[in-house]
Structures are given as structure tokens and as C-alpha cells.
Amino acid sequence: MAISPSFLPAAAAITLAVDCMGGDHGPRITLPACRAFLERHPEASLRLVGLPEALKDFSHPRAVIVPATEVVAMDDPIEIALRKKKDSSMRVAIQQVKDGSAQAAVSAGNTGALMAIARYLLKTLEGIDRPAIAPQLPNSKGGATTVLDLGANVDCDAEDLLQFAVLGSALVSALTGNESPTVGLLNVGEEAIKGSETIKKASQLLRVAAKSKDLNFYGNVEGNDIFKGTTDIVVCDGFVGNVTLKATEGVAAMIVDFLRFEYSNGLFSKFAAIVSYPVLKALKKRLDHRRYNGAALLGLRGLVFKSHGSADEVAFGYALDRAYDAARNNLLDRVRARIAHAAPLLARAESAAPVDATSLPV
Amino acid sequence: MAISPSFLPAAAAITLAVDCMGGDHGPRITLPACRAFLERHPEASLRLVGLPEALKDFSHPRAVIVPATEVVAMDDPIEIALRKKKDSSMRVAIQQVKDGSAQAAVSAGNTGALMAIARYLLKTLEGIDRPAIAPQLPNSKGGATTVLDLGANVDCDAEDLLQFAVLGSALVSALTGNESPTVGLLNVGEEAIKGSETIKKASQLLRVAAKSKDLNFYGNVEGNDIFKGTTDIVVCDGFVGNVTLKATEGVAAMIVDFLRFEYSNGLFSKFAAIVSYPVLKALKKRLDHRRYNGAALLGLRGLVFKSHGSADEVAFGYALDRAYDAARNNLLDRVRARIAHAAPLLARAESAAPVDATSLPV
Numbered sequence: 001m002a003i004s005p006s007f008l009p010a011a012a013a014i015t016l017a018v019d020c021m022g023g024d025h026g027p028r029i030t031l032p033a034c035r036a037f038l039e040r041h042p043e044a045s046l047r048l049v050g051l052p053e054a055l056k057d058f059s060h061p062r063a064v065i066v067p068a069t070e071v072v073a074m075d076d077p078i079e080i081a082l083r084k085k086k087d088s089s090m091r092v093a094i095q096q097v098k099d100g101s102a103q104a105a106v107s108a109g110n111t112g113a114l115m116a117i118a119r120y121l122l123k124t125l126e127g128i129d130r131p132a133i134a135p136q137l138p139n140s141k142g143g144a145t146t147v148l149d150l151g152a153n154v155d156c157d158a159e160d161l162l163q164f165a166v167l168g169s170a171l172v173s174a175l176t177g178n179e180s181p182t183v184g185l186l187n188v189g190e191e192a193i194k195g196s197e198t199i200k201k202a203s204q205l206l207r208v209a210a211k212s213k214d215l216n217f218y219g220n221v222e223g224n225d226i227f228k229g230t231t232d233i234v235v236c237d238g239f240v241g242n243v244t245l246k247a248t249e250g251v252a253a254m255i256v257d258f259l260r261f262e263y264s265n266g267l268f269s270k271f272a273a274i275v276s277y278p279v280l281k282a283l284k285k286r287l288d289h290r291r292y293n294g295a296a297l298l299g300l301r302g303l304v305f306k307s308h309g310s311a312d313e314v315a316f317g318y319a320l321d322r323a324y325d326a327a328r329n330n331l332l333d334r335v336r337a338r339i340a341h342a343a344p345l346l347a348r349a350e351s352a353a354p355v356d357a358t359s360l361p362v
Numbered sequence: 363m364a365i366s367p368s369f370l371p372a373a374a375a376i377t378l379a380v381d382c383m384g385g386d387h388g389p390r391i392t393l394p395a396c397r398a399f400l401e402r403h404p405e406a407s408l409r410l411v412g413l414p415e416a417l418k419d420f421s422h423p424r425a426v427i428v429p430a431t432e433v434v435a436m437d438d439p440i441e442i443a444l445r446k447k448k449d450s451s452m453r454v455a456i457q458q459v460k461d462g463s464a465q466a467a468v469s470a471g472n473t474g475a476l477m478a479i480a481r482y483l484l485k486t487l488e489g490i491d492r493p494a495i496a497p498q499l500p501n502s503k504g505g506a507t508t509v510l511d512l513g514a515n516v517d518c519d520a521e522d523l524l525q526f527a528v529l530g531s532a533l534v535s536a537l538t539g540n541e542s543p544t545v546g547l548l549n550v551g552e553e554a555i556k557g558s559e560t561i562k563k564a565s566q567l568l569r570v571a572a573k574s575k576d577l578n579f580y581g582n583v584e585g586n587d588i589f590k591g592t593t594d595i596v597v598c599d600g601f602v603g604n605v606t607l608k609a610t611e612g613v614a615a616m617i618v619d620f621l622r623f624e625y626s627n628g629l630f631s632k633f634a635a636i637v638s639y640p641v642l643k644a645l646k647k648r649l650d651h652r653r654y655n656g657a658a659l660l661g662l663r664g665l666v667f668k669s670h671g672s673a674d675e676v677a678f679g680y681a682l683d684r685a686y687d688a689a690r691n692n693l694l695d696r697v698r699a700r701i702a703h704a705a706p707l708l709a710r711a712e713s714a715a716p717v718d719a720t721s722l723p724v
Contacts, residue, residue, distance in 0.1 A: 140616045154550060154558040188516060188604040196516040196601055223605040224612030239558055240602055242550040243585040247606045248613040250586030254502045255617050258645060283620060 013043055014103050014327045016320060017096035020050035021071040021089040023108025023309050023316070027054045030108065033316035037324075038062055040317075044324060047102050049093040068092040072113045074309055081113030082120060090114060094121050097302040103327035104303035106294070106319055108311050118297055118304045127339045127346040128299035130156070132164045132238070133306060134171055135295035137245070139229030144292060146172050146181075147226060149238040150245055156237035158201035161185065163346060165206055165215050167298035168233040170338045174331035175322070176232075184221030184231035186240060194220065202235075205345065214342040249289070256283075294319030296326060298335065303327055375405055376465050376689045378682060379458035382412035383433040383451040385470025385671050385678070389416045392470070395678035399686075400424055402679075406686060409464050411455040430454040434475045436671055443475030444482060452476060456483050459664040465689035466665035468656070468681055470673050480659055480666045489701045489708040490661035492518070494526045494600070495668060496533055497657035499607070501591030506654060508534050508543075509588060511600040512607055518599035520563035523547065525708060527568055527577050529660035530595040532700045536693035537684070538594075546583030546593035548602060556582065564597075567707065576704040611651070618645075656681030658688060665694055 020030040027050060034046055038060055045062040048055055052067045068089040072081040081088065090109045096102040098121050107114050111133070119131055134148035148164045149156070156164075165183045172181040185203055187195045195203070203220060210217035218231045223244060226234050236244070289308070293315040297304040303326055307319035339346060382392040389412060396408055400422055407424045410417055414429045430451040434443040443450065452471045458464040460483050469476050473495070481493055492515045498506035510526045511518070518526075527545045534543040547565055549557045557565070565582060572579035580593045585606060588596050598606070651670070655677040659666040665688055669681035701708060 138616075140619060154556075154561075186605055188601055194516075199516075199601075223608030223610070224615065226609055227612035227616045236605070239550055239561075240605055243548055243598070243602055244606050244609045246585030247588055247610050248585070250589035251610040251613045252617065253586065254500075254589045255614065255645070257502060283617070 013045070014041075014324055015045040015047060015101065016323055016327070017047045017049060017066070017093040017102035017105040018320070019090045019093040019105065019107035019109055020048050020055060021068070021109070022114075023307065023311055024074065025310075025312070026050075026071075027058075029311065029313045029316055031055070031058050033313045033320060034058075034063065035060065036313070036317055037320045040321070041324060047093075047096050049096070050089045066092060066096065072109050074110050076110060076113060078112050078116045081110065082116050088117075091117050091121070094118050094302070094304060097304065098122055104305060104323040106305045106307060106323045108307035108309055108316060108319070110309070111306055114304065114306055115297060118300055118302070122300040122302040122304070124299050125301055125335065125339055127343060128163050128167070130160055130163070131297055131299035132167055133295050134164075134168055134298050135245070136292045137226060137248070138292060139227050141229035143229055145226050145229055145234055146232060147234045147236065147241055147245070148298065149236065150241040150295065153238040154242075155239075156198070158198050158205055159346075161198070161202035161235050161237070162205040162209060163299065164235045165209065165217070165233065166338050166342050166346070167335060168235060169215055170335040171296050171298060171326070171331060172232050174326050174329040174334050177329075178232065180216045181232035182216045182218045182230075183233045183235060184218045184225055186226075186234050186236035186244075187220040187222065190220050190222065198237075206235075209342060209345055212342075212345070214338070214345060259283075290315035291318055294322035296322075296331070301332075303332055375407070376403075376686055377407040377409060377463065378685055378689070379409040379411060379428070379455040379464035379467040380682070381451045381455040381467065381469035381471055382410050382417060383430070383471070384476075385669065385673055386436065387672075387674070388412075388433075389420075391673065391675045391678055393417070393420050395675045395682060396420075396425065397422065398675070398679055399682045402683070403686060409455075409458050411451045411458070413451070428454060428458065434471050436472050438472060438475060440474050440478045443472060444478045450479075453479050453483070456480050456664070456666060459666065460484055466667060466685040468667045468669060468685045470669035470671055470678060470681070472671070473668055476666065476668055477659060480662055480664070484662040484664040484666070486661050487663055487697065487701055489705055490525050490529070492522055492525070493659055493661035494529055495657050496526075496530055496660050497607070498654045499588060499610070500654060501589050503591035505591055507588050507591055507596055508594060509596045509598065509603055509607070510660065511598065512603040512657065515600040516604075517601075518560070520560050520567055521708075523560070523564035523597050523599065524567040524571060525661065526597045527571065527579070527595065528700050528704050528708070529697060530597060531577055532697040533658050533660060533688070533693060534594050536688050536691040536696050539691075540594065542578045543594035544578050544580045544592075545595045545597060546580045546587060548588075548596050548598035548606075549582040549584065552582050552584065560599075568597075571704060571707055574704075574707070576700070576707060621645075652677035653680055656684035658684075658693070660697065663694075665689055 020027050047064050047066050049066045055065050070085040070088040072088045072090045090107050093105040097105045130153045132149035136144035136146050139145045148168050173179050187199050206217040209215040293308050295306045305323035382389050409426050409428050411428045417427050432447040432450040434450045434452045452469050455467040459467045494511035496510035498508050501507045510530050535541050568579040571577040655670050657668045667685040669678050
């Protein structure tokens with residue numbers, strides 16, 4: 001994996017706030033993942049947020065239990081999560097970041113609610129209209145491609161795409177140490193002439209940004225370039241990003257199902273499966289979405305990471321590690337510095353367009 | 363494969379017009395594919411269009427050579443193909459359909475040029491604003507999911523998506539005999555409340571169409587549903603379709619590359635590869651895009667099928683077969699009947715919005 005967050009020699013003392021109630025499984029997986037995290041990182045601390053009854057058996061010298069009286073359900077509408085459950089574990093965890101008690105928050109809860117609450121409590125950074133969700137996807141180079149936006153913003157204009165490029169560059173530089181990661185604009189062809197009006201305009205903005213050294217803009221890329229690893233970052237609107245991510249998960253699942261079926265189909269195939277075990281195990285590891293769990297919510301005045309709702313202990317641990325790496329490598333400062341440098345380009349009314357919160361994925 | 367085009371007992375005498383010069387390889391692959399096609403279908407005839415010099419060695423009792431003096435290059439701009447090369451093999455092949463000399467045309471040439479010329483010569487059907495490209499993708503059910511649009515229309519409105527649903531339903535009923543194929547609207551979530559404004563409006567239009575029995579609308583689907591085979595047809599705009607298709611090709615290629623690498627990595631793995639040969643061969647066949655070659659250009663007053671530019675003889679043969687099946691199962695009449703039935707819904711100015719031809723994939 002290309003992500004090698006240990007490039008900064010000195011690790012600062014970092015505290016993460018964890019929404020222990022979020023996700024499909026809640027404390028049953030978040031608590032063991034937190035314990036393992038504390039063992040992996042002897043200098044880190046956690047603030048574990050949740051119903052006291054659910055967390056009462058957990059104790060660790062570097063963990064503090066922070067009580068919350070409510071839980072945002074995976075299918076709660078945004079309005080309920082935001083307006084009615086004002087003492088939810090999700091909200092209290094983000095409040096820890098706002099108060100400065102934690103450097104980042106992690107939740108496996110409802111994405112739409114998480115984005116809405118994070119945006120409400122933390123606010124967007126100056127120059128950023130819409131926060132974005134930026135996960136990493138595995139690529140053929142053995143590394144990861146950061147794709148954003150993945151689900152938060154279904155209607156984006158060219159300026160939003162430019163902002164996503166700035167935010168994604170800061171994230172990748174914080175996670176990998178590469179100060180000039182390449183940015184590709186997802187399009188239907190590599191030629192600058194192709195694409196929708198929005199994409200053509202975004203391409204122009206990105207070329208201007210590249211000239212002023214705000215970005216390392218590679219040019220247009222196509223869907224397959226995400227997995228070739230042509231660029232470190234791929235920028236697209238949240239609709240395209242969400243559909244593409246789910247479609248590629250669908251293809252991978254189809255292939256794995258097919259291999260499983262074929263290898264269990266007759267005695268000879270079963271024998272082949274046994275001798276192929278190391279290869280199939282390596283494939284499974286390569287395609288294991290758990291390793292890529294933990295997407296940054298970028299563009300806010302604080303760090304929030306979203307774990308997949310169905311994450312198991314291993315996957316949730318990856319999300320915790322990613323938040324930890326981002327925090328100790330000063331992601332927020334990097335985002336601010338990049339935005340400041342790109343300020344003339346990003347000059348546009350802040351928060352002009354409200355996020356259509358009902359369109360967020362869960 | 364779910365496509366079983368022999369459901370209509372009586373096969374009419376069908377003639378296809380073939381652009382023999384199109385694609386990356388031209389006559390070297392189109393001519394052998396045509397010969398094999400004529401052998402597979404003893405009642406079919408072909409009109410082989412191209413430079414006489416390139417086709418002079420081909421002769422068959424059911425094939426006629428139709429001369430053309432020009433060839434559209436894979437990288438010719440649309441304007442050149444449309445305005446300058448008026449005697450191109452691509453154009454002459456489509457002219458055969460217009461004249462009634464052939465029931466369908468097949469070309470592996472430049473997609474943008476093919477769409478522009480087909481649209482110019484054949485015109486769109488009444489009630490259809492934008493023709494769409496509709497390929498089939500393999501799904502986990504062992505069948506194929508028809509996805510449209512894939513590349514022709516990068517900016518679509520809700521009415522376009524409704525039209526695509528009508529066109530796709532006609533195609534699937536012609537190719538499979540299923541008179542009520544299910545239609546899914548590609549979205550970021552299954553709930554009707556999700557998606558962009560265009561998608562929400564399209565969802566409403568599709569629900570109205572379902573009530574009047576014009577369509578079998580399933581509801582919103584997500585990216586992974588394409589490969590699950592949740593619905594027979596998935597409707598999306600050309601930008602999303604193109605990016606999704608290429609991204610999924612990218613994932614599949616990454617997995618195959620990975621297996622190849624792992625199986626060639628060390629003696630034991632090589633042994634595993636040998637005993638796994640039948641399984642890997644079956645996987646290769648399952649993922650073989652050649653079997654899905656041949657995308658319909660729908661919404662025109664004549665049948666045109668697009669083969670992948672890099673198609674080999676086998677792949678081009680599949681495109682010929684698909685065009686043949688569509689023609690003998692009266693795809694054009696089916697499209698007309700469905701449009702007539704849905705006319706009150708489709709009531710909108712014909713050809714209001716011109717296709718942005720420069721955005722077409724090659």
C-alpha cells in the first residue's frame with residue numbers, strides 16, 4: 001500500500017473522539033477496535049463517546065468515556081439526527097473536535113447525518129462551499145487512488161470540482177508525504193474538448209490552478225484510470241463518484257462469487273482451489289475493502305473520518321489509523337495552507353450552495 | 363447468457379450493411395467475421411461496404427460489395443467525418459439502411475462520427491430527442507444488463523432518461539422476447555428522495571410511465587445493481603454511463619492482472635495456475651467483453667450497431683449477430699410501438715436539444 005504515514009518522524013500526542021455507537025454493529029466492534037488501536041499507538045489517546053451503559057465495561061489508561069444519551073440510527077432522516085437528537089454520540093464526538101478535546105472524530109454512523117452534523121458544528125473552511133467525502137480505492141500500482149467526492153454532493157459546479165482538487169491534494173500530502181500529488185478530472189475522454197459543460201469549465205479552472213502551482217493537474221482521466229493509478233487523486237461530482245464506487249464493488253463481488261462457484265464446482269476444481277489457496281488469499285487481501293476503510297470529510301474546520309457502516313473490527317481499526325495519521329500529519333493545517341495559496345482562484349461566496357442533505361448515502 | 367434471440371420461430375431474410383473499413387483493424391478482421399457470420403446464418407445476406415481494393419478478394423454468393431471511396435479515421439473530428447467525407451464506408455453503410463437495401467448497419471468505427479452520421483442520415487424517431495448507445499454488460503445472474511446511455515449524451519434531462527427507458531425496453535424485448543423487461547434508474551440510493559434534481563424528476567416520470575403500463579419501472583438502483591442483474595435495463599446519462607463502464611473495465615482488468623502476477627510468482631503458484639486452468643479459463647470467458655460486443659444506437663429511424671473499435675474477429679461476429687437478431691426480431695417496429703404507446707408521456711419537441719457531438723467517445 002502506498003500510504004506510508006510514518007514519513008513524519010516525530011509523532012505528536014493525538015486524541016481521537018470515537019462515536020462508539022455508530023455503524024451496523026456499534027460497541028461490539030468499535031470497542032475492540034479501539035483497544036487494538038491504543039495498543040498499536042502507545043502515544044495516542046481516545047475519547048469514547050456513547051451510552052454509558054454500553055461502554056461501562058471498557059477501561060484503559062489512555063481512554064476517557066464521554067457520555068451521550070442518544071444514538072443516531074442508520075436510517076434516521078437527516079433532520080431527526082440534526083434537530084432532534086442533540087445529545088447523540090455522533091454529535092458529541094464531533095463536538096470534542098470543535099472544543100479542541102480531540103484532533104479528529106471517527107464514526108461508522110449514517111453518512112448523511114454525519115456530514116450534516118459535522119457541517120453544522122464545525123462549519124466549512126473559508127473558500128470552500130461544500131465539504132467532500134474522500135475515500136481511497138486500491139489501484140494496479142499496489143497503491144491507493146483518492147477519489148472525491150463520493151456521495152456528499154450530487155449537483156456540483158466547476159468551482160466545487162476545483163475545491164475538491166485542492167482538498168484532495170492536502171489529504172494525500174498529509175497521508176503520504178507527497179507534496180505534489182497528481183490530480184485527474186474524471187471525464188468521458190482524455191481530450192480537453194470532451195465532457196459536459198461543467199467538466200469543460202472545471203478543466204479550465206484546474207489548468208489555471210496548475211499554472212499558479214496550486215495543483216499538480218494531470219488532465220482528464222477516464223473511469224479505468226482510477227484503478228490504473230494514473231493519478232494520485234481523481235476528482236468528480238458526488239453522483240458520479242457514488243455510482244462508480246458501487247459499480248466497481250459490484251464487479252469485484254461478481255468476480256469473487258464466480259471464482260468461488262467455479263472452484264467449488266467438482267472435485268478437480270476443489271483440488272485446484274486448495275493449491276490456489278495462497279493466490280486466492282492474496283486476491284482477497286488485495287480486494288479487501290477493509291484496508292481502504294476510513295474516508296475523510298474534507299473542507300470542514302475540523303477533522304472527521306467516516307467508517308463504512310458495516311465495518312468489522314479490522315476495518316474500523318483502519319479508519320481509526322487513517323484519522324490518526326491525518327491528525328498527526330496536520331491535515332487541517334495543510335488544507336488551510338493550500339486553500340490560502342489558492343485563495344485567488346477559490347474566490348467565491350462561501351457556502352453559497354447548501355448541500356442537499358437528503359441525497360447523502362447512509 | 364440470457365440473450366436467446368431464437369424466440370421468434372420464423373427468421374425473416376435479413377440483410378446487414380457492414381462498414382468493413384471501420385475499427386482499429388479494418389478488413390483484416392471484418393471480412394473473416396463476415397464470412398463466419400454468413401456460414402452461421404444461411405438465410406442472411408451482407409452488403410460489404412469499403413474501398414474496392416481492400417475488399418476485392420472477398421466473394422460469397424450472399425454478399426455484395428458496395429464501393430466507398432473514403433474511410434473515417436478513428437481520430438477524425440466529427441465535422442470531418444460528417445461534412446468532408448461524404449463517401450465514407452461508414453456513411454455508405456448507413457445509407458444502405460436508409461435506402462431499405464439493408465435492415466441494419468454495423469460499424470467498428472469512431473463512435474462520435476457513427477452517431478453523428480446516423481443521426482444526420484436517418485433522423486431521430488418522433489418523440490425522441492437524443493439517440494442513445496445501449497450496450498449489454500454481464501451480470502451475476504449469468505445474463506446481461508442493458509445500460510443506456512453509454513457515451514452519446516453527456517448532459518441529459520429527466521425527459522431524456524424517460525426516453526432511454528422506453529428505447530431500452532424495446533431493445534431488450536427484441537433481443538430476449540421478454541415483453542416487460544424491468545427498468546432501474548441509476549442513483550446514489552434506492553430511496554425515491556435521493557439523487558440530483560434531474561434524477562428525482564426522472565424517477566417521477568418513470569413512475570407515471572409504469573402506471574400507464576408503458577414501462578416496467580423497478581425504481582432506483584445503485585451502481586452494484588448493474589452487475590447483480592437487479593433489473594434488465596439500467597438508465598443513466600451518458601457521462602455517468604461512460605465513466606461507470608470504464609471504471610468497471612478497470613477493476614476487472616486489475617483483478618485479472620493481479621491473478622496473472624500471483625500465479626506466475628514462484629513455482630508453487632505456477633503449479634496452482636496449471637491445475638486452476640479450467641477455472642481461470644472460465645473466468646476469462648465470463649469477463650470476455652467480446653461476448654458483449656455490439657451496442658445498439660437507439661432512437662433513430664433505422665438500426666445501427668456499434669462494435670468496439672478494437673474488436674477482433676470473434677467480437678465483431680458478436681456485433682453482427684446482435685444486429686441480425688435485432689433486425690429479424692423487428693426492433694425498429696418495437697421501438698415505434700413503444701413510443702406510440704408512450705406518446706402522451708413523451709410529448710415534447712422533437713430534436714429540441716442537439717447532441718454535443720464533440721463529447722462522444724471514439
